Amino acid sequence: MPESGLIADLSYRGYDGPLLPPTHRWWVIARMGVRQAFRKRAYWVVTALSAWYYLVMMAVLFFFERAAQSAPGARGEAGFEAFIGRIVWKDQFLHGFGFAQLLYLIAALMLGAGAIANDNRSKALLVILSKPCDKRDYLAGKWMGVFLPLLTMMLIPPLVFFVYGALSYRDYGFLDNPWFFPKFLIVLVLGAAVHTSLVIGISSLFDQGRLAGASYAGIYFLTNFFTQLMVFAWLDSQVFLWGGARGGAGQSPFAEYVDRLYYVSIDGLLIGLCKAILGTDGSPQFGMPSPIRPVPAPPLLATLLVALALCAAGVAVAWSRIRAVEVVR
Amino acid sequence: MVASLQNLTVRYGSFTALDSLSAEIPEGCVGLLGPNGAGKTTLIKTMLGFLTPAGGGGLVLGLDIRTQGREIRQKVGLMPEQDCHIPGLNAVQFVAFAGELAGMPSELALRRAHEVLEYCGLGEARYRNVETYSTGMKQRIKLAQALVHGPSLLLLDEPTNGLDPRGREEMLDLIRSVSHGKGVNVIVSSHLLPDVERVCDHVVVVSRGKVTEQGAIARLKVIEGRPIDIELKEESPEFVRALRDLGATVEATGLVLRVRLEGSAEQVSATIFRTARQTGAQVRGLAVAQRSLEGVFEEAVRA
Amino acid sequence: MIKLQSVSHWYGQVIGVNDVTCTIGPGVTALLGMNGAGKTTMMRLITGQIRANTGSVRVLGHDPFANPEVYRLLGYCPDVDAFYETMTGREFVTLMARLAGFSAPEAKRRADEAIDRVGMADRADRRLAGYSKGMRQRIKLAQAMIHDPRIILLDEPLNGLDPGGRREFILLLRHLADEGKLILVSSHILFEVEQMTRSILLLHRGRLRATGDLRVIRELIDRHPHRIRIETPHPRALAARLVEWPFVLSVSLEAGGEALEIQTREPDRFYGSLPELVEQGLVILGLSSPDNNLESVFRYLVEA
Numbered sequence: 001m002p003e004s005g006l007i008a009d010l011s012y013r014g015y016d017g018p019l020l021p022p023t024h025r026w027w028v029i030a031r032m033g034v035r036q037a038f039r040k041r042a043y044w045v046v047t048a049l050s051a052w053y054y055l056v057m058m059a060v061l062f063f064f065e066r067a068a069q070s071a072p073g074a075r076g077e078a079g080f081e082a083f084i085g086r087i088v089w090k091d092q093f094l095h096g097f098g099f100a101q102l103l104y105l106i107a108a109l110m111l112g113a114g115a116i117a118n119d120n121r122s123k124a125l126l127v128i129l130s131k132p133c134d135k136r137d138y139l140a141g142k143w144m145g146v147f148l149p150l151l152t153m154m155l156i157p158p159l160v161f162f163v164y165g166a167l168s169y170r171d172y173g174f175l176d177n178p179w180f181f182p183k184f185l186i187v188l189v190l191g192a193a194v195h196t197s198l199v200i201g202i203s204s205l206f207d208q209g210r211l212a213g214a215s216y217a218g219i220y221f222l223t224n225f226f227t228q229l230m231v232f233a234w235l236d237s238q239v240f241l242w243g244g245a246r247g248g249a250g251q252s253p254f255a256e257y258v259d260r261l262y263y264v265s266i267d268g269l270l271i272g273l274c275k276a277i278l279g280t281d282g283s284p285q286f287g288m289p290s291p292i293r294p295v296p297a298p299p300l301l302a303t304l305l306v307a308l309a310l311c312a313a314g315v316a317v318a319w320s321r322i323r324a325v326e327v328v329r
Numbered sequence: 330m331v332a333s334l335q336n337l338t339v340r341y342g343s344f345t346a347l348d349s350l351s352a353e354i355p356e357g358c359v360g361l362l363g364p365n366g367a368g369k370t371t372l373i374k375t376m377l378g379f380l381t382p383a384g385g386g387g388l389v390l391g392l393d394i395r396t397q398g399r400e401i402r403q404k405v406g407l408m409p410e411q412d413c414h415i416p417g418l419n420a421v422q423f424v425a426f427a428g429e430l431a432g433m434p435s436e437l438a439l440r441r442a443h444e445v446l447e448y449c450g451l452g453e454a455r456y457r458n459v460e461t462y463s464t465g466m467k468q469r470i471k472l473a474q475a476l477v478h479g480p481s482l483l484l485l486d487e488p489t490n491g492l493d494p495r496g497r498e499e500m501l502d503l504i505r506s507v508s509h510g511k512g513v514n515v516i517v518s519s520h521l522l523p524d525v526e527r528v529c530d531h532v533v534v535v536s537r538g539k540v541t542e543q544g545a546i547a548r549l550k551v552i553e554g555r556p557i558d559i560e561l562k563e564e565s566p567e568f569v570r571a572l573r574d575l576g577a578t579v580e581a582t583g584l585v586l587r588v589r590l591e592g593s594a595e596q597v598s599a600t601i602f603r604t605a606r607q608t609g610a611q612v613r614g615l616a617v618a619q620r621s622l623e624g625v626f627e628e629a630v631r632a
Numbered sequence: 633m634i635k636l637q638s639v640s641h642w643y644g645q646v647i648g649v650n651d652v653t654c655t656i657g658p659g660v661t662a663l664l665g666m667n668g669a670g671k672t673t674m675m676r677l678i679t680g681q682i683r684a685n686t687g688s689v690r691v692l693g694h695d696p697f698a699n700p701e702v703y704r705l706l707g708y709c710p711d712v713d714a715f716y717e718t719m720t721g722r723e724f725v726t727l728m729a730r731l732a733g734f735s736a737p738e739a740k741r742r743a744d745e746a747i748d749r750v751g752m753a754d755r756a757d758r759r760l761a762g763y764s765k766g767m768r769q770r771i772k773l774a775q776a777m778i779h780d781p782r783i784i785l786l787d788e789p790l791n792g793l794d795p796g797g798r799r800e801f802i803l804l805l806r807h808l809a810d811e812g813k814l815i816l817v818s819s820h821i822l823f824e825v826e827q828m829t830r831s832i833l834l835l836h837r838g839r840l841r842a843t844g845d846l847r848v849i850r851e852l853i854d855r856h857p858h859r860i861r862i863e864t865p866h867p868r869a870l871a872a873r874l875v876e877w878p879f880v881l882s883v884s885l886e887a888g889g890e891a892l893e894i895q896t897r898e899p900d901r902f903y904g905s906l907p908e909l910v911e912q913g914l915v916i917l918g919l920s921s922p923d924n925n926l927e928s929v930f931r932y933l934v935e936a
Contacts, residue, residue: 012448012511015441015479019432022399028429036417123413127474130377130407131430132399364794365764463667491791493666493820494930520794523823562903595915602910611903615919626795 025133026140033145037111043149046107050100051157057092058164084172089165090180090278093158097187097274100157101267104195105220107153112146112199113216114209116318121207125322135322139315143200151192158184180278187274194270194307197314204321223265230264263298273307276300331356331482331514332376334387334394339368339375346371348538349385354516358508360525360546361518362626363535369518372535373484377402390481403431406475410486412467420446420455420462424473431478441477449473449503465496472503482514483507489524497524504528522622532622534629542629550619556589557597560614568610575600587618633657633783633814634678639687641673648673650838651687656816660809662825663818664930665835671818672711674835675785678816679708691783704732707776711787713768721756721763721771722747728775739778746774751800765792769801783814790821802828822926832926834933841933846926849933856923856932857881857895860902863918867892870914877905891918 037043061084068080119125128138162181165174199216206212263272275297332354339347346368363369374380376389378398387394392401415423421442428438446455449469454462459470468488475483488504489497505528508515519525525532526546534542542549561568561584569579569586577590590597598615605612634656641648649670665671676682677689680696680703689696696702715724725747729739747756750770763771769789776784786805790798805828809815819825825832830846842849864870871883871892879898886892896902899921910916922928 012445012476012507013479014481014511014513015433015477017437018434019403020434022432025430025432028426032415032426118416122416123409123411124415125413126407126409126411127413127415127427128430129379130402130405130409131427131478132403132432133430134399362795364796365766365792465667491820494822494927495666495934497820498931520792520798521821522795562900594917598916599910602907602916606907606911611900612906612919613899613903614921615916617918623795623799630796 022132022137025137026144029128029133029138029141030144030148033111033115033142034148037145037149040110042110043107043153046103046110047153047156050103050107050153051096051160053096053099054092054157054161057096058161061169084169087172088280089169089174090177090184091280092161092165093180093184094271094274094278094280096158096161097184097191098267098271100154101270104150104154104191105217105267107150108146108195108199109213109217111149112196113203113213115142115146115200116204116322117206117209117212120204135319138322139200139318142318143196143315146200147192147196150196151188154188154192155185158188183277183279184274187270187277190273190304190307191270193311194266194314197311198266199314201314201317204318220266224267227263227265227268263303269303269306269310272298273303276303330354330388331359331516332387332389334376334385336385337372337375337382337387338384339371339380340383346538347375347382350535350539351385352533352540352543354533355531356514357531358505358515358517358529360529360532361516361535362520362522362525362532362629364630367535367630368538369535370486373407373486373516373518377405377407377484403478404480405482405484406478406480408471408475408483408485408488410490412471414459414467414470416460417458419458420451420466420470420473423459423470424477427474428477433478438477441479442473445473445476446470449476450499464491465493465500468492468496468500469503472500476507476513480513482516485515485517485519487519488517489519489521501528522626526622532625534626536630536632541632542625546622549625550622552618552620554589555594556587556618557601558614558616558618559586559588559601559612560584561586562611562613565608565610567608568605571604571608572601575604585614633692634816635688635690636674636677637688637690639677639684639689641677641682641684647838649677649684649835652835652838652840653687654833654840654843656814656833658809658812658814659831660805660815660817660829662829662832663816663835664822664825664832665841666934668837669835670838671835672787673838675708675710675787675816675818678783679703679706679785704779705782707779707781707784709769709772709776709784709786709789711791713765715760715768715771717761718759720759721752721767721774724760725756725771725774725778729778732779734779742778742780743774746778747771749777750774750804751797766794766797769793770797773801773804777808781813783816784808785816785818787818788820789817790819790824798824822930826926834930836934846929850924850929853929853932854897856928857897858899858921859893859895859923860899861886861891861893861918861920861922862916863891864915865890865917866915870909870916873909873914877902893922 064080064083068077071077071079119128125138129135199212202216202219203209203212206215263269277300280297330353332352334350334352337347337350338345350368350372361369361372371380375382376387376394378394378401381395389401390404392404394401415426418426421439424442424446425435425438428441429435433441443455449472451466451469451473454466459467462470468490472485472488475485485504489500492500501524504515504517507513508528515528517525517529529546531545532543532549533540564584569581572579572588572590575590577588580587588601590600592600601615602612604610636652636654639652640650652670652674663671663674673682677684678691678696680691680699683697691702692705694702696706716727719727722743726739726743729742730736734742747753750773752767752770752774755767756771760768760771769792773786773789776786790801793801802824805815805817817825817828826846831844832842832846832849833840834842862870867885867889871885874880874883874892874894879896879901881895881897884893894902906916906919923932
């Protein structure tokens with residue numbers, strides 16, 4: 001709009017408009033991360049895939065109930081009753097969480113591996129830090145930019161299952177002790193926080209997203225491998241060499257170590273945390289009867305401390321690696 | 330004064346990058362010169378409040394560099410030397426993001442991004458992905474993101490890097506128009522001295538962590554006694570001899586003569602043309618001799 | 633020494649160079665052009681990295697494409713920075729010397745000599761990862777020189793050097809040219825190119841726009857008559873007189889009232905007639921020719 005006279009001066013003018021306070025800065029960076037996440041098709045695919053246990057359970061329950069109702073006589077009903085009786089509802093969430101661990105890893109990699117690594121490579125850090133935006137805002141923004149999409153993804157399937165269960169299986173004791181769900185949400189928050197902190201910490205060490213992602217995946221699978229060994233030892237103590245012959249839970253020489261070391265992996269830690277917070281040792285998956293006793297839950301305080309320590313470690317590594325200044329002699 | 334620094338000492342471990350450096354940077358357009366490794370980049374980073382000095386201090390735009398780094402960066406725009414962009418974004422998104430990082434609300438940032446990109450000469454290309462840009466366009470985006478929040482001081486680090494001759498001219502014109510037309514203070518750090526001469530009115534020379542020369546370019550280039558440089562069409566020893574006979578000191582290098590002669594500018598010029606006419610020499614160039622900026626730089630660095 | 637005859641090369645639909653014919657002899661020649669004009673393509677054709685789609689390229693009589701004979705005679709200093717970052721500068725140059733076929737002691741001797749010549753003798757034992765841009769440029773030149781080639785091609789060699797370094801580099805190139813080598817430099821920094829040479833090769837959109845001596849080319853650009861700037865305290869009075877001369881095509885007064893600019897196709901005649909005006913009392917305090925430099929010539933040749 002011409003201000004004086006008939007021809008407007010469209011050349012450069014200074015900015016003297018409103019400015020938002022500095023506490024808002026991290027959100028600008030976080031929002032960029034969230035937007036980039038939601039735009040990826042792969043993100044939604046992984047979210048859908050992570051729901052697989054819940055979907056299976058919902059299908060099993062639905063069709064079993066339907067089959068029981070249409071089957072002749074009380075036999076069908078009794079079968080269904082027996083089945084439902086074996087199901088501990090809160091454990092279904094534990095299983096859902098447990099079976100989705102690999103997908104959570106994939107999501108964390110997808111969202112976070114490049115988070116800081118890409119900025120390192122493209123030197124975007126210099127632009128960001130040359131604005132009135134300091135390390136704190138940057139790190140908080142990046143962290144939230146990974147955490148929020150990851151949490152959203154972890155939240156949607158259990159939420160859907162919860163609503164389904166609350167509506168359909170109230171008579172079967174679904175809402176007997178509803179406090180398990182808020183506790184479960186805390187598990188999700190902690191789980192997302194651990195993944196986010198670790199992946200952000202590792203991302204800040206590299207300047208290629210691929211390398212950072214490969215490193216995190218490597219650590220994950222290495223510890224996972226260790227845990228699988230433990231699973232084998234546990235099964236072994238229950239069933240194979242030592243168990244059957246001597247009756248009941250066997251006296252495998254590994255037994256006393258197994259339940260302590262079972263949770264020494266990233267997914268193990270998270271599953272352990274889930275068990276500890278929900279207050280359950282777990283029950284057979286899919287409501288199938290099984291002679292194998294589940295691994296008991298680890299102590300709550302210890303697990304919580306380890307999880308928080310990992311979060312702190314990841315964030316500390318990222319903090320120390322974010323620099324605006326490179327020294328070149 | 331845009332910035333005044335006193336006894337600034339900055340160390341990286343045991344290496345002293347800035348050694349008790351003091352400088353007064355005036356308003357307008359200032360060139361920051363210095364050999365590689367002299368401490369120019371360190372100085373810029375210290376002025377932005379990234380580095381805490383081990384000793385000394387200073388003010389930039391009236392704000393303390395030790396304690397008010399964030400406020401300084403609110404009012405300063407940096408155009409870095411390296412390429413820096415966020416992959417996956419186009420120019421508008423990138424510049425708007427930069428604006429938001431400076432605290433602008435998002436719609437204002439977007440509008441301003443368009444304005445600034447227009448000013449920097451990026452037309453339709455602003456909707457394309459930044460990775461597809463040519464060097465010239467990338468330089469313009471870097472300038473745009475530095476200008477988006479309306480800073481009072483612009484720091485430009487090698488702004489013509491990689492630009493072809495036309496791009497260089499356009500960039501220099503842009504810088505000149507922002508500094509002389511719009512009242513934004515500019516500090517240009519560059520190795521290309523003619524570019525600096527074209528755009529800046531003052532220079533500060535940094536060498537081995539100290540400021541070894543600073544002042545207005547016009548003043549630094551003055552040579553005592555106002556000698557005159559003459560360029561001839563062909564070498565003419567008679568011309569040289571005739572001038573010497575009149576009491577002038579003449580240094581001849583090929584077709585260029587440096588002449589020192591008593592008298593006012595008009596008198597000297599009249600004498601020269603008269604002598605040329607008499608000896609049959611043809612004068613093709615006549616100017617008050619000045620030190621080249623390169624000469625000033627070399628002396629400052631050798632000191 | 634280098635001869636291109638109707639050379640064209642394209643990348644799919646994009647033309648790199650279009651029907652270029654030229655000859656380049658010993659001494660320093662500047663290869664100029666806007667970004668995308670075909671300079672890198674031309675360098676690649678000469679160094680034998682690509683083969684022309686049409687026409688012929690001859691380097692010292694041989695076709696350079698995939699021809700080790702020619703590689704022996706060429707040194708190439710490319711734009712890119714691709715080094716083995718964990719090596720030191722000296723190790724890298726020695727490695728290049730070994731790759732060129734010299735024995736270990738010979739390679740070491742040549743590497744040391746080359747490093748010395750480019751002024752890196754005191755810094756060559758540091759790892760390449762820590763080098764500044766300027767240091768990298770010197771190492772690149774060292775590795776291009778070690779086998780004493782007759783032709784050296786450099787793509788933007790002055791990038792990143794500080795003013796002192798630039799001057800040294802230019803001097804070094806002139807020395808090399810004095811030894812009879814052919815030095816082809818591609819650069820955008822025209823005022824420096826001017827200090828290196830007057831012999832230019834200008835490409836525009838793939839085609840050869842001009843080749844030869846800068847001054848001669850300037851004369852030939854008729855569309856732009858010579859501009860001459862005169863500083864005087866009385867511009868209008870002087871203008872009134874200058875306008876009378878038939879070979880003065882235009883007179884324009886500069887804002888500020890201290891100078892004027894004329895255009896003429898006959899600079900010789902103009903300069904020759906000036907002293908007469910001074911005799912008649914008009915004052916001329918400064919005389920210069922603003923478009924008699926490479927930048928202006930480039931601009932004139934490249935516009936539309």
